Amino acid sequence: MTIRFGLLTFPGVQQLDLTGPYEVFASTEGAEVHLVWKDTAPIVSATKLVLQPTTTFEGCPQLDVICVPGGGGVNALLEDEAVLSFIRAQAAQARFVTSVCTGSLVLGAAGLLKGRRATTHWNAHDFLAHFGAIPTAGRIVQDGNLITAGGVTAGIDFGLAVVAALRGQEEAEMVQLSLEYAPAPPFHSGTPEDATAEVLARVKERLAGSRLAREAILARLASI
Amino acid sequence: MTIRFGLLTFPGVQQLDLTGPYEVFASTEGAEVHLVWKDTAPIVSATKLVLQPTTTFEGCPQLDVICVPGGGGVNALLEDEAVLSFIRAQAAQARFVTSVCTGSLVLGAAGLLKGRRATTHWNAHDFLAHFGAIPTAGRIVQDGNLITAGGVTAGIDFGLAVVAALRGQEEAEMVQLSLEYAPAPPFHSGTPEDATAEVLARVKERLAGSRLAREAILARLASI
Numbered sequence: 001m002t003i004r005f006g007l008l009t010f011p012g013v014q015q016l017d018l019t020g021p022y023e024v025f026a027s028t029e030g031a032e033v034h035l036v037w038k039d040t041a042p043i044v045s046a047t048k049l050v051l052q053p054t055t056t057f058e059g060c061p062q063l064d065v066i067c068v069p070g071g072g073g074v075n076a077l078l079e080d081e082a083v084l085s086f087i088r089a090q091a092a093q094a095r096f097v098t099s100v101c102t103g104s105l106v107l108g109a110a111g112l113l114k115g116r117r118a119t120t121h122w123n124a125h126d127f128l129a130h131f132g133a134i135p136t137a138g139r140i141v142q143d144g145n146l147i148t149a150g151g152v153t154a155g156i157d158f159g160l161a162v163v164a165a166l167r168g169q170e171e172a173e174m175v176q177l178s179l180e181y182a183p184a185p186p187f188h189s190g191t192p193e194d195a196t197a198e199v200l201a202r203v204k205e206r207l208a209g210s211r212l213a214r215e216a217i218l219a220r221l222a223s224i
Numbered sequence: 225m226t227i228r229f230g231l232l233t234f235p236g237v238q239q240l241d242l243t244g245p246y247e248v249f250a251s252t253e254g255a256e257v258h259l260v261w262k263d264t265a266p267i268v269s270a271t272k273l274v275l276q277p278t279t280t281f282e283g284c285p286q287l288d289v290i291c292v293p294g295g296g297g298v299n300a301l302l303e304d305e306a307v308l309s310f311i312r313a314q315a316a317q318a319r320f321v322t323s324v325c326t327g328s329l330v331l332g333a334a335g336l337l338k339g340r341r342a343t344t345h346w347n348a349h350d351f352l353a354h355f356g357a358i359p360t361a362g363r364i365v366q367d368g369n370l371i372t373a374g375g376v377t378a379g380i381d382f383g384l385a386v387v388a389a390l391r392g393q394e395e396a397e398m399v400q401l402s403l404e405y406a407p408a409p410p411f412h413s414g415t416p417e418d419a420t421a422e423v424l425a426r427v428k429e430r431l432a433g434s435r436l437a438r439e440a441i442l443a444r445l446a447s448i
Contacts, residue, residue: 016247016403019273023240023376026271033272042266042276047250048257049243050276052266101404122404139408151404152247156377161410173413173423178431179240180325180346180375182414183407184363186385189397190406199397207402 002032003166006063006090008083008103009035009053012073015045016152017100021067024159027175028167036060038082046071057086065162066090069155070101070121072210077106078217084110096162097146100155104148105214108133109221117143121151122192123207130218153190156181226256227390230287230314232307232327233259233277236297239269240376241324245291248383251399252391260284262306270295281310289386290314293379294325294345296434301330302441308334320386321370324379328372329438332357333445341367345375346416347431354442377414380405 005025007018018035026033037043037053044050066087077083087110091097099107104120107113108131117136118128128135134143139150140158149158160181164172189195195203229249231242242259250257261267261277268274290311301307311334315321323331328344331337332355341360342352352359358367363374364382373382384405388396413419419427 014247015243019239019243022273023238023271026273035273047247049246049250049259052274052276139406140410151402153380153403153405153407157408157410164410169411170423170426173411173419174427174430176409176411176413177416177419177423177427178375179377180414181377181409182363182418183377183409184381185400185405185407186364186381186388187393187397187400189400190404192401194406195397195401199394199401203398203401206398 002030003028003065004032004034004061004063005065005067006034006036006060008068008087008106009037009043009051010073010077010083011043012071012076013043013045013051013069014071014101014152015047015049015051017069017071017103017155018051020153020155021100021159023179024156024163024175027178028163028171034060034063046073057082060090062093063090064094064166065096065098066094067098067100068103068106070099070103070105070152074102074105075210075213075217078109078221088112095145096165098148098158098162100149100158101151104128105131107146107148112146116146117141118146118148119150120148123204123211124214127214127218130222226254227252227289228256228258228285228287229289229291230258230260230284232292232311232330233261233267233275234297234301234307235267236270236295236300237267237275237293238295238325238376239271239273239275241293241295241327241379242275244377244379245324245383247403248380248387248399251402252387252395258284258287270297281306284314286317287314288318288390289320289322290318291322291324292327292330294323294327294329294376298326298329299434299437299441302333302445312336319369320389322372322382322386324373324382325375328352329355331372336370340370341365342370342372343374344372347428347435348438351438351442354446
């Protein structure tokens with residue numbers, strides 16, 4: 001039986017949040033992967049890679065897995081009722097409701113994190129509480145049919161976990177082997193705990209603009 | 225000073241071979257990342273994601289790093305003189321000549337692996353000797369200014385190593401932290417040594433078609 005995966009593909013998405021799990025899903029036997037947006041015009045990702053949505057909200061079939069990746073473009077989605085309605089409608093029937101990185105904030109804005117354990121990029125983790133979520137540490141956090149992943153590259157680990165849940169561990173292991181996923185980072189700086197204080201401070205500085213904009217939106221949402 | 229990265233973007237590329245290092249390069253301060261092909265019409269990757277080249281062979285500036293990703297589409301490149309000439313011309317002046325996955329076979333066809341240590345996807349490793357390379361185990365193999373990476377996801381580890389070589393380890397660590405690259409695969413099946421015999425056999429079966437086609441091309445090249 002075909003499994004239908006759908007990834008929200010929006011302007012300003014962090015492309016690796018999307019392309020990591022895409023490759024895992026698309027390498028799975030019997031998978032159909034949709035890139036969903038309001039229209040099918042090409043969109044520009046946060047780091048300028050152009051992506052091509054394959055279907056619209058109206059044209060999208062009911063998905064087995066709805067996945068919202070993150071990125072700077074998430075900010076605009078938090079107050080976009082067309083996006084939030086689409087996600088809510090899909091989530092009502094999907095087997096798994098999922099996110100990578102700051103995509104979980106969009107699930108939160110859609111009201112899907114209330115009272116549920118969730119994670120996100122380390123630099124946005126404190127925002128989860130705004131949506132009534134239970135902020136939870138972890139690269140992949142599952143609470144019932146809600147699966148949220150940490151920042152960017154967590155999407156690959158997450159993708160394999162989802163494939164295992166739907167198709168069994170052996171299929172996930174086959175995908176892992178075909179993608180030669182035996183990671184060996186040359187440095188040890190992938191989390192705030194692992195990074196040096198200097199590296200952490202400088203990355204926070206680089207990400208400060210997007211964070212400030214996000215804080216302003218959350219303050220506005222809270223006051224409604 | 226700007227660093228110019230260029231990734232060959234061809235029909236049938238394994239998109240994660242490209243999008244992994246893309247995200248690392250594009251997240252580096254002062255980087256310019258080009259997606260290079262014969263023309264700028266959208267191309268369809270091996271798993272159907274559409275990618276948009278940003279420049280042509282003629283329009284491409286001299287690159288500091290030329291990178292050839294792999295994928296099923298590599299087969300057509302092995303006998304494509306326009307592609308091989310472009311790579312040779314760029315390689316002559318580039319600071320680093322690089323590949324991910326089976327992209328190294330294209331470097332080989334361009335004559336750039338002779339007498340040099342190189343790696344590729346585990347399922348293509350024996351092909352390296354056809355090009356006079358010294359097949360070398362390793363997720364990232366460096367021989368002078370030649371850097372080749374293993375299969376698909378090795379491109380992320382590779383990207384960080386290249387950024388460190390060009391911009392210093394601290395910049396690479398900043399990129400690693402911003403991408404939260406602290407991988408935690410849920411299963412232990414990323415190499416032929418780690419996978420079960422059953423998983424290995426079934427993946428080889430899935431990849432057999434592409435391998436057969438590749439063997440036929442190499443036999444043809446050898447007879448010229």
